[in-house]
Amino acid sequence: MSSKRRPFFYIHQLEQLVRLQLESTLNPLGITAGQYMILSLISRHEPISSAELSRLVKITAQSMGEFIKYLERKDWILRREDPGNKRVLLIETTVAGRVLLRQCEQEVDNLEKEFFKSVSAQEMTLLEGILKKLSAGQH
Numbered sequence: 001m002s003s004k005r006r007p008f009f010y011i012h013q014l015e016q017l018v019r020l021q022l023e024s025t026l027n028p029l030g031i032t033a034g035q036y037m038i039l040s041l042i043s044r045h046e047p048i049s050s051a052e053l054s055r056l057v058k059i060t061a062q063s064m065g066e067f068i069k070y071l072e073r074k075d076w077i078l079r080r081e082d083p084g085n086k087r088v089l090l091i092e093t094t095v096a097g098r099v100l101l102r103q104c105e106q107e108v109d110n111l112e113k114e115f116f117k118s119v120s121a122q123e124m125t126l127l128e129g130i131l132k133k134l135s136a137g138q139h
Helices: 007-029 033-045 048-058 063-071 096-116 121-136
Strands: 078-084 084-095
Touching: 007 033, 007 096, 007 121, 033 063, 033 084, 033 096, 048 063, 048 084, 063 078, 084 096
Parallel strands: none
Antiparallel strands: 078 084
């Protein structure tokens, strides 16, 4: 039996640690890490349909629908009819959603600074490049 630890093991461990830290950082703002990720993606791609958002995040339309309903109830997003296709609803952030997103970004910036404080700028550039390369290969 191999005693070698696989990269997936480290990735999984790190993902759990990051999620826990994100949740504890974002919780006081009233948003979860998953909701923050969705709100952030909406902001970057708005206006965007729920179907497009589902494909970006790689979750089912039903799961995305639950996220969207919650974000809309909180008044962080709104849905409006696509002028080019009346059957499609486009999602955009509201003023309240953009204010919350700015607060989240500040908190996450602080968290990342603390989390990566032992990583040099050169190592960070290398890490970002590797992560982007791995993510791009999984589409």
